[in-house]
Amino acid sequence: MNAQLLSTRPEVRRGSCGAAANPFEGQHRRRLLKADLLTVLFWASLAGAVALWLADGGAAGFSTPAGAFTALGIVAGLAGMDLVLLMLLLAARIPLIDRTVGHDRALEFHRKLGKPALYLLLAHGILIAIGYGMAEGLDPVSESAALWVLVPDMWLAYISMLLFIAVVVTSLVAVRRRFPHEFWYAVHLLTYAAVLTALPHQFSVGGLFAEGTWQRWYWLALCIATGAALLYYRVVQPLAATFRHQLTVKRVVQVSPGVVSIEMSGLRLDLLAGSGGRFFIWRFLAPGLWWHPHPFSLSAEPVQFDAAGQGVLRITVRNLGRGSAQLASLRPGTKVAVEGPYGLFSSAARSRRHVVMVGAGIGITPIRALLESTPFHPGNATVILRGHSESELYLGEEILELCRQRGATLFHLTGSRPAGVRTWLPENSARAGHRLASFDPKIAEADVYVCGPAAWAQNVLEDARAAGVREDQLHYERFDW
Structure with a gap:
């Protein structure tokens, strides 16, 4: 039937x-209000970056043709770097963002910002080379070569640009489907290297962020806040959750051909109650598996066994590739690292x-x-x-x-x-x-x-x-x- x-x-x-x-109704209204607030903060960060530059005398650069190209290049660079930092915040799994728009939509917006950020950074480099070259009587290519050789920290900016290009290209759906998820994920970590190599020239070249300017404090605060969010939500919290719950594989039960349920015992699982539908990232600490992250939702609410917090939770997985196929052979007693819960596929929506x-x-x-x-x-x-x-x-x-x-x-x-x-x-x-x-x-x-x-x-x-x-x-x- x-x-x-x-x-x-x-x-x-x-x-x-x-x-x-x-x-x-109240829950829904508050979530929409938070979404509007995040949108305002997004546009305010872009406007603030340009406004602070203007407040520090940036508009004076438009007095000459060479200065106009240089000024436009600076604006493009400021906007591009602001977008890159916003991309990192969207991928940091910050609870406010996750519970307002959801993990999927946050990453979707993260990916959409990739191309505009790259185009702005490319425009920054080209316009700066044209502006500086016009002022010195050089063509853009010769000026770019001179900047590489003569200006401290500028070589790091060129490396940063190459890394950004690599990240954006590998993020394209047509490209990343040709490679295993682990390869794409490793390449995507180059975003952090790209940001780190881009920072030195911003503070050392041309005195743009000279000491005592509002711009300097703005960018220092934004960079430090972004780094702290990534460190806390992507590293500290997952480690804390792993030690708090002390999960171990209890048993693996076959549900149907190619599908198994993995039951895990642990402590204080009542803290995960109500997460039905949301997903966690699991790492099974066994040879050949510990480095492979698995995003799976719970297939049942955690069950408490005693007042001490001992309990059991369960995920159900299907053999959809080499990584998930290995999970069917997990042995009882295997330690499990956990991150999450993430997403908005829950009662919170x-x-x-x-x-x-x-x-x-x-x-x-x-x-x-x-x-x-x-x-x-x-x-x-x-x-x-x-x-x-x-x-x-x-x-x-x-x-x-x-x-x-x-x-x-x-x-x-x-x-x-x-x-x-x-x-x-x-x-x-x-x-x-x-x-x-x-x-x-x-x-x-x-x-x-x-x-x-x-x-x-x-x-x-x-x-x-x-x-x-x-x-x-x-x-x-x-x-x-």
Whole structure:
């Protein structure tokens, strides 16, 4: 059967949850306010960099043609460097950013800033070479060579530019898909080297950030704050979480062919409760595995065993490559390093009382954890699981039991998609004209969580938009990198 109703929505009487105020309205309003504040801070940092330069007499450079090229080059460099530091902050996994826009969207914006930052830095170098060359009677190439040889720290700026170019090129989707994630990740770390090699010439060449200027204090504060955020949230916090929870592999259980659940025991796991749907980065400290980070969501809420905080948590993974395939052979007792939780695929993104959760393949496992933890009244949740067959509806029995306990409606959609038709539905449902609203008529007033392969998920999201679901009600967890 392609579409199977596995639990019945109970009748909801007026005066209970049907007439209750929306408990997520305040949370949603605060999150939108924080998003607006972050946007203002973003533009203010760019405006501030240029305004401080003007306040320190930068406009005087426009009095001559050579000075105008030099001044434009300086403005381009200031804006480009400001964007680079903002990119680093977006990738620092700062909780305020993560819980406001989500990890995926923060990294998406991070990637979008890459090209503008590179173009501005290239313009900086070219315009400076033209301006200095005009003032000294040299062509831009000769002036660039002279700067390399004669000006202290300038050679570091050229190396920085080459590193930025390498980072942006390897970040292109068409390029990075040709290499393993580890190779791309290692190359991407060159961003830090690029920033470090760019800093010396900013403070030593031309007196732009001379002592006593507001510019100097602004850039020192921005650089120090960015470095501190990266160090704390990318290094200190993960180490602290690893020592705090002391996770070890308890057992590995096969769920279906190519899919295993990894159960881990640890301490103070109550601190991770309510993270259903959010993902962690796991490092299994075994030979050949310790250096490989795995971003997986919990597939069940942490369970506490005793008052001392001893408990167990679980992730469910599918063999999608050499790295994930090795996890099936993990031995009990293997130590685990953990970072997170990250992302906004959780109750923190809720804005409506009604909720619809749609999962496919291994994307079903975060849906299972979210179903367990997100609050809703009986009759106010619909769960849709999609797979080619029943065996691909991972953790289906657990989800069925949760739906029965919590009063959610569950659909199993199995079968192949119709050839030549862009849809997320199996063939019989698609031919019958079913849409997302066919499974939940109230979907326009619901938060919709979607988790699964990228192309399939985009089809679900398009269907949701067509049903009247607004963008702020759509919550999607990407699996690509």
